[in-house]
Amino acid sequence: MISEADSSDPRVRLLTQMKQMQDAASARYPVPTTPEPSRDEITTWCEATPQFAKATDGCNVELDGVCAHGYPSWLIMYGLVADPNAL
Numbered sequence: 001m002i003s004e005a006d007s008s009d010p011r012v013r014l015l016t017q018m019k020q021m022q023d024a025a026s027a028r029y030p031v032p033t034t035p036e037p038s039r040d041e042i043t044t045w046c047e048a049t050p051q052f053a054k055a056t057d058g059c060n061v062e063l064d065g066v067c068a069h070g071y072p073s074w075l076i077m078y079g080l081v082a083d084p085n086a087l
Contacts, residue, residue, distance in 0.1 A: 018079035025083050029072050032056035037074050045075070 034057060037045075045053040045063065052060050053075050059067035064081040066072045075081045 020079070022077060022079040024086060025072060025077050025079065028083070028085060029056070029066075029077070030070055032071070032074075032077070034058045042074065042078075042080075 034054070037054060041054075045051065051063050053063050053065070053073040055061045055065070055067040055069075055071040055073055056077055057067060057069055057071040059069065059071065061067050061073045063073055063075050064084055066076075066085065072083065072085075073081070076083050
């Protein structure tokens with residue numbers, strides 16, 4: 001549990017926001033059908049040109065994309081990019 005003193009720390013606020021985004025995405029999208037990517041895979045996606053990522057079903061999508069089957073990129077699921085369907 002985060003105390004009032006902790007909530008003023010920007011790192012704690014960021015982690016809290018990321019967790020909230022992840023929870024919201026998990027409730028909004030189908031259960032992933034592929035294993036979670038490694039940290040190295042995520043780094044490669046973000047550094048590649050053009051930028052792309054894998055959706056949670058294995059399809060190639062934009063970093064903040066959702067595939068035709070309704071599965072989001074892993075970056076959305078981790079709360080690393082904004083969910084375009086969260087509005």
